[in-house]
Amino acid sequence: MKTDVLDVDTARRRTVDLTEAVRAFCFPLGDGLCNVFVPHATAGVAIIETGAGSDDDLVDTLERLLPRDERYRHSHGSAGHGADHVLPAIVAPSITVPVHGGEPLLGTWQSVVLVDLNRDNPRRSVRLSFVEA
Template sequence: MTERLSVDTGERLTTVDVTDRVAAAVPDGANGVCTAFVRHTTAALVVQENESGLRGDIEGFLADLVPDEGHAHDRIDDNADSHLRATVLGPDVSVPVTDGDLELGTWQSILLVECDGPRSREVAVAVTD
């Protein structure tokens, strides 16, 4: 079973906590592994602490790591930086599931990292045993 979630973002480089929405897509009583996968090449998913300062640090880190300009792909649609930033992080996370609950640690959340917003993003959520 796969459920698709729509996530709207408001800025070019930002993070959105999708933990509750992913958890709601897990069937009651399920056991196994939940995989969340963002269906875009300029966004990513990470498991990290949902704290505003840290979220800003993630955004700043990515901006510092990859310059906004000067990439070959920019001649096509001027967003190579977004592709490169998403490449560093990756499109998916996997979290164990026990009795329908995500086995996240106390400070862990699932964050969508938007690298080319604002946009409407789609996250596919599947649970396998």
């Protein structure tokens, strides 16, 4: 298995497109599976269309579903931080993408994105792992 870790800054964006980094990681590797994993309790990864508003729609929807207020039992950090800990139950902490000839087999409009609503920690690690077929 080959693995690498991306360091990602989410201070300015709640979603960060990782697609090109995933492509670059997979390029020389042939056929197999690429797993994208976020080892954080308050972030996730998703496959969505980006650039046409879907990424902003996703953030808006998550913020409506997980309001940042004092309703959460998990209450340390900034106001509503408990919502950040619920996020990975909705946006999974990992995805797996099939790879053929070093190319991730994503659909035409699909992108791999990191989703992070947590305002308390803008530095994220994303682990890429490749298992050969």
